[in-house]
Amino acid sequence: MNALNKRMVDISDGLEDVPVLCKDPITPTFKYCPDNVQGPGCAVDPSEVTLPGCSCLSRSCCPESCSCLQTGGQAYHATGALLDLNRTGSDYSSPVFECNALCSCSDSCSNRVVQKGLQLSLEVFHTSNKGWGVRTLQQIPRGTFVCEYAGEVVSFVEARGRQLSQSAEENNYIIAVVEHAGSGSVTETFVDPTRVGNVGRFLNHSCQPNLVMVPVRVHSVVPSLALFAARDVRTEEELTFDYSGGCRKQQPAETTTTQSPAVAEASRPNGQQRKPCRCGAEKCTGFLPLDLSILY
Numbered sequence: 559m560n561a562l563n564k565r566m567v568d569i570s571d572g573l574e575d576v577p578v579l580c581k582d583p584i585t586p587t588f589k590y591c592p593d594n595v596q597g598p599g600c601a602v603d604p605s606e607v608t609l610p611g612c613s614c615l616s617r618s619c620c621p622e623s624c625s626c627l628q629t630g631g632q633a634y635h636a637t638g639a640l641l642d643l644n645r646t647g648s649d650y651s652s653p654v655f656e657c658n659a660l661c662s663c664s665d666s667c668s669n670r671v672v673q674k675g676l677q678l679s680l681e682v683f684h685t686s687n688k689g690w691g692v693r694t695l696q697q698i699p700r701g702t703f704v705c706e707y708a709g710e711v712v713s714f715v716e717a718r719g720r721q722l723s724q725s726a727e728e729n730n731y732i733i734a735v736v737e738h739a740g741s742g743s744v745t746e747t748f749v750d751p752t753r754v755g756n757v758g759r760f761l762n763h764s765c766q767p768n769l770v771m772v773p774v775r776v777h778s779v780v781p782s783l784a785l786f787a788a789r790d791v792r793t794e795e796e797l798t799f800d801y802s803g804g805c806r807k808q809q810p811a812e813t814t815t816t817q818s819p820a821v822a823e824a825s826r827p828n829g830q831q832r833k834p835c836r837c838g839a840e841k842c843t844g845f846l847p848l849d850l851s852i853l854y
């Protein structure tokens with residue numbers, strides 16, 4: 559491991575628990591923020607607590623008695639690892655609700671994972687052919703929470719306007735996550751880390767990624783777009799996720815849980831012209847994902 563030398567700077571500027579390392583100081587074209595912030599058209603401030611808490615008095619909540627775990631089901635193993643890594647690959651998955659600021663359980667409750675923020679040593683680095691990328695400076699076991707994809711939460715109209723005003727050369731960072739609830743209702747979340755964002759904005763796409771994106775609700779109805787290790791990841795491996803979210807079918811859930819967003823679908827439109835994918839994976843589709851739904 560040669561990465562941790564003293565020339566490294568922390569691009570989070572102390573805002574994360576652990577430094578986000580980078581060898582060459584990045585010209586700051588964006589403001590680092592570890593969490594989602596309220597952007598134009600977003601009716602809810604994501605930093606406000608808008609979800610109810612449980613009244614568990616145990617050290618760690620259990621599904622039998624905890625209202626948080628009953629809303630979304632148990633998402634994490636006692637170690638904090640995501641239990642069902644295939645949740646985004648199936649037609650239906652229950653939403654994740656973590657214990658929040660209003661819950662009476664302890665900070666060590668196993669239903670508190672994404673809220674702890676970045677805990678791994680990551681490096682933003684120059685890839686050979688894809689611009690910036692992110693690699694891990696430590697091994698990451700399968701199921702581990704890695705980081706959020708955080709940025710400005712904006713409305714559909716704002717996201718569409720921003721995308722249309724971009725030139726073909728500009729990077730499009732906007733992620734659209736569509737969640738289908740059992741009741742047939744659809745929740746759309748647009749996150750744009752172009753101006754305000756965290757380390758997630760430097761992650762590249764791969765057609766065979768090692769991270770998976772799951773919308774997780776912590777204190778707010780606005781989901782955090784959380785990235786978990788889809789498999790064991792080696793030290794110095796580049797971290798990637800599928801900008802298209804894996805092209806899952808959009809199908810309402812069979813269950814009738816109200817207010818339960820299911821089937822998360824992430825898409826990251828890249829302008830109107832398809833850009834070539836350089837992920838290098840065996841099953842590479844040749845192009846970066848393109849979701850036109852945001853344009854029409």
Ligand SMILES: [Zn+2]
Nearest residue numbers: 619657663667
């Ligand atoms: Zn709890």
Ligand SMILES: [Zn+2]
Nearest residue numbers: 612614619624
């Ligand atoms: Zn509880």
Ligand SMILES: [Zn+2]
Nearest residue numbers: 612626657661
């Ligand atoms: Zn709780």
